Amino acid sequence: MPSYCSFRVVWLFSVDPTLTHGLDPVVPMAIAVPNYNQDARRSGQAVSGEPSSKKKRTSSGPELRRSQRLVNARDGAPGPSVGTSALAPPAQAATTQLPSSSRGPINRNSTRPGRAGRACEAVGLPGMSDLSVATTQSSPMKSSPSVSMTATAEAREQQLFAHMxxxxxxxxxxxxxxxxxxxxxxxxxxxxxxxxxxxxxxxxxxxxxxxxxxxxxxxxxxxxxxxxxxxxxxxxxxxxxxxxxxxxxxxxxxxxxxxxxxxxxxTSMEGTPSSPxxxxxxxxxxxxxxxxxxxxxxxxxxxxxxxxxxxxxxxxxxxxxxxxxxxxxxxxxxxxxxxxxxxxxxxxxxxxxxxxxxxxxxxxxxxxxxxxxxTNEVDDGFGSFVVSDKFLPPRAHDFESELGDISDLEIQELLFRRRSCLGRATSAFRVTARHAPVDRTSITLPTPATEYAMTVAWVEQSRLDDAIALRRNMHAASRIDTEGLSLSAGIYRDDFRTLPTFLGDDESFDDIGPRALEVVFHRQCYRPLNTATTTRELAQAVLGVVKGEHRDQLGGVAFALPSRHAPSHDIAGHRNLYRLGYIHRDISYGNAVIDRDGVGALIDYHLAVPHDRLCTELHHRIRSGTWPYLACSILAQPNERLGVVHERWHDIESLFYVVMEVSFREPYQGNNEELVMTPKGETIWRDWNRPEAHLVYTLKVVLRMDQPYESLLEGCAHRWTNIQLLFDILRRNCGLDSRFLGSKVAMEEVQLRELWGPSKAMSHESIISDIEQLLPLL
Structure with a gap:
């Protein structure tokens, strides 16, 4: 536990980690629960070995609030990160005519419009990403010279090696x-x-x-x-x-x-360009x-x-x-x-x-x-990019048969940076591109440049069949049936390899699966959840993440697209994905986003699997998700194979932690464009990122008790008025309330399955109805 937290001892019933699920006796145990009311910074204690006098505020780093758009990815990482500023236009894009060679770099001393207003990101390493599989790391941050990162290089090292x-x-x-x-x-x-x-x-x-x-x-x-x-x-x-x-x-x-x-x-001479x-x-x-x-x-x-x-x-x-x-x-x-x-x-x-x-x-x-x-300019992380002529792998699927291959790709700006070098390690970019004619022998006018979000990830072969099947179903389904699941405008995937091609023939290793570079062009762009500035806006976003909305009902359009893209003018929520037959399994900060109209959406289906398979199948027994957002039952007994089936309520619990993270943030020194965590919020968030699964499980399971839950809420920034009403809705629909205090994991899963099943006491509809009734009160 962090040295800057005080503790109190509570007794509760827990599970003996040496036993298997379904047979665990109820074992009373005393645990030390962090007292988040004791703020480390008020007491003057140092964090990470640094004197408190050196820091105006220690924080995970400021985060950009206003981002033009965001499409999720998030490896690794620490890493998280996004940010794009709506305050300034992007720099002129560098163009590459694929597959011809890219343009040369532009003059680094040229004027860079709006550079000061562009987004920054900070990528720190969370405790771990996943117990057994690589995951997206998604927690967009923005960093400022006046707000230092608390984790030193040496402090990150132990966490890093445990992860790598x-x-x-x-x-x-x-x-x-x-x-x-x-x-x-x-x-x-x-x-x-x-x-x-x-x-x-x-x-x-x-x-x-x-x-x-x-x-x-x-x-x-x-x-x-x-x-x-x-x-x-x-x-x-x-x-x-x-x-x-x-x-x-x-x-x-x-x-x-x-x-x-x-x-x-x-030091540069006066009147001469500064050195990079x-x-x-x-x-x-x-x-x-x-x-x-x-x-x-x-x-x-x-x-x-x-x-x-x-x-x-x-x-x-x-x-x-x-x-x-x-x-x-x-x-x-x-x-x-x-x-x-x-x-x-x-x-x-x-x-x-x-x-x-x-x-x-x-x-x-x-x-x-x-x-x-x-990037074109060596010291400008937000300018346009020079794209390698070897960048795009071969096109992988014919889902978008009405669209030709991508050409004239221009990467305008970074939206979301991978946070880890391992795993899927997704980054996202705002791009413009044209499509080559479907029939290359026909004489047609050039297609207009279209704006897309482009994600770059390294995917596993073992997960590919489900992802392809879901994508195919999405593109084949009617608009009403899908309610606008995020459709692609082109998927490009390389061969599966473990080592780079310059080393020659690939090499296999025990317990390491090959991965392939996958580039996906998404027909919509979104903004991060930190775009919401009030509890009402945040609740509206959560409603969309759970429910999904038909765009025509809202009267909005993400951005101008050719008519053939009309089926993508919708957004989809967790309920809609379940109706399509899938469990998401990776609700995290970067996967819960907001459209231009303020409606939430759930994106990134790389870890989604069919929910109607037998629970004995392997995919049901692998822990999947992003570390700080994992549900209690997924964290339980980390040294054993997952003893529960990943279900809807686990995703809702992950959404609870996502919204909690958002609520921990407040404007930095009155600057609404930069957000930092409150001191108490950062302490809690740091604990949820600790690499010890049993400890994180304990810190989360005690939230079923009212006192730790109320203490948790004190980490929320003051701007989120009546935020507890939103958290209460999510809490009582995912098993984090007092009804499950002291229950064995296997027994609580039986209860939750009944509540989400025949009794309908918990459901997507219940969450949707409660939030819709809450909105007029906020």
Missing amino acids: GKPRQSKAMDTYFFDTPSTYEAKIPKPTEKLGTEAAMKQMADAIKDVTGDRRLVGCGNSGSPIKLAPDRGEQENTPDAVILTHAAVAAAPDLPFVWAQSEHP QRAYSQIAVAIEVKKSDKRSAEARNQVIRRLHMICTTALRAHAIGVTLCGDVLQVYLVNACGVFTTSARECGQGAVLLRRVLSHLIELDDNELGMLAS
């Missing part, structure tokens, strides 16, 4: 980096400085520049000093000892290698150097932590790192499947392996280094 697992040794990486001679290795002189020193690495950088003309390998002059992870993110991470910069970053700012080599940021700021988004390869191989574990931890952060910058497929400890060399690769490494090898006579590895890395292009796209 042990690095797997790869034979394919050994073959590529160590056993295959490179083009330039024989021409690069061996270093005269002792291996394992930064001086030797800088000497290698100079030698490679002399031989190849490539200046991207840089010995960092400020190694160990913190720098921002990205221009639009608030966290900091220590600078690696050396880096290889991306081709795009150096093309956009030719003086960037000089900046990275300096011990301090260079160092950021992790510019790094292609992170390198850590130690004088002795006895520090190899330290170097490994540092480089993996840095690679995770590189991967959570926009549009990265993977990140590569190198450790050199004495003369022992090792290469690491992090992607959505996991962490992979070469064996540890001595550099050999003349440091031949070091010269070989660095030469191989210099020879890779940005796509092979994991870059799918990059």
Whole structure:
């Protein structure tokens, strides 16, 4: 438990975690319940080892309230993140005619309209994402220099490694980096400085520049000093000892290698453009150097932590790192499947392996280094993007048979950033695109550019059949039957692989499934829940998430679309998805969104499964969802296979936590465009993100008691008047009320199934009716 919480001991009946569901005796136990009335900041206690005097307010980071649109994704991560500002127009888009090569980067010194008003995001690492499967991480944040992130790099490290697992040794990486001679290795002189020193690495950088003309390998002059992870993110991470910069970053700012080599940021002369700021988004390869191989574990931890952060910058497929400890060399690769490494090898006579590895890395292009796209301007995280000509995988389905392939893709701005390098790791972008003619032999006028939301994710093959079946049903169903489930305008998917293609034939690993890059173009764009500013607006959004609405009943349209897109002018809720035969299983911040008319919607069906299958099937026994929003019953007995079937009430409980997170936020220092958590709300939220499943379960199950529940409500920001009335509706329809206090998990599930079934005491209709009656009172 956090050191800044006080505790009180309560007795309740719990489940013995050593026994199986259905047979558990009721075991009385004493637990320490955090007393959220004791605010750590009022008492002056420090958080995360930092003196309280250093912080005006500790927070998970400010969050942008006004975002033009948002389509959910959310890997990993920490990570969460979105934000787009409605205050300023997006920068001029960079265009790529697919599959031709992309445009070159624009002048980084050109005027950037509205940059100050654009959204920022902060991506921190939550405790974990899921007990057994990777999940979306969705908690859009915006960061400000005046509000520091409380989690230090070292504090994130333990959580990160628990999430990422042990690095797997790869034979394919050994073959590529160590056993295959490179083009330039024989021409690069061996270093005269002792291996394992930064001086030797800088000497290698100079030698490679002399031989190849490539200046991207840089010995960092400020190694160990913190720098921002990205221009639009608030966290900091220590600078690696050396880096290889991306081709795009150096093309956009030719003086960037000089900046990275300096011990301090260079000062610009008056009247000249300012130098670009160092950021992790510019790094292609992170390198850590130690004088002795006895520090190899330290170097490994540092480089993996840095690679995770590189991967959570926009549009990265993977990140590569190198450790050199004495003369022992090792290469690491992090992607959505996991962490992979070469064996540890001595550099050999003349440091031949070091010269070989660095030469191989210099020879890779940005796509092979994991870059799918990059921003035009090296220090502008919100400008338009240069899209790789290799970006779009093959088209995967014919659901949208009336639409030709995507062409003239322009990525306008980042909407939602992946929060983790592992798992589905979804990011979303606002894009414009045209469609090629369905019949390429016909003579037709060019189609007009259409605005879409584009999600980029790494999907599992085991989940694909259900996702395809649901998508097919959605496109085949009538408008009335679907009430506008979020339809796609094109789905593009690559081959399933574990390792990048530049390594050659793929490699299989125990307990690691291959993933495929999937790019989906959505016909609608939405805004995040933080767009709501009053309890009434939030309740209206929750109503839409549960119910779904027919757009014509509201008289609104998301944005102008060709008539052939008419079936997408609706939004769908949890009830409608269930009627279509599916359970969502991942209600989280980024999946519950608001349309332009303020009506809520539920999107992202990657984890949805049919609810009419036998409960013995495997998909019913896997914990799915986003960590801080998981229902109590899903968290119970984490060391055993899931003992309950994921049902409607579990999703409603997840929605309870989503709305609670929204209510914890308040305007920062009177600025309604930036939201931060209240001190008490942040304490609660931090606890729900803790990696210990049994502890999070305990913290949530006690909410069935009135006193902890009332204490929880005190974390809500003052602007949410009468918010308890909304929470009460959700609470009494998901098993979080006192009726279930002391019940065994198996017994409470039986009761909930009866209440949601024959008795109809709990139902979507009950929630809908109660919220509709509540709205006039707010």
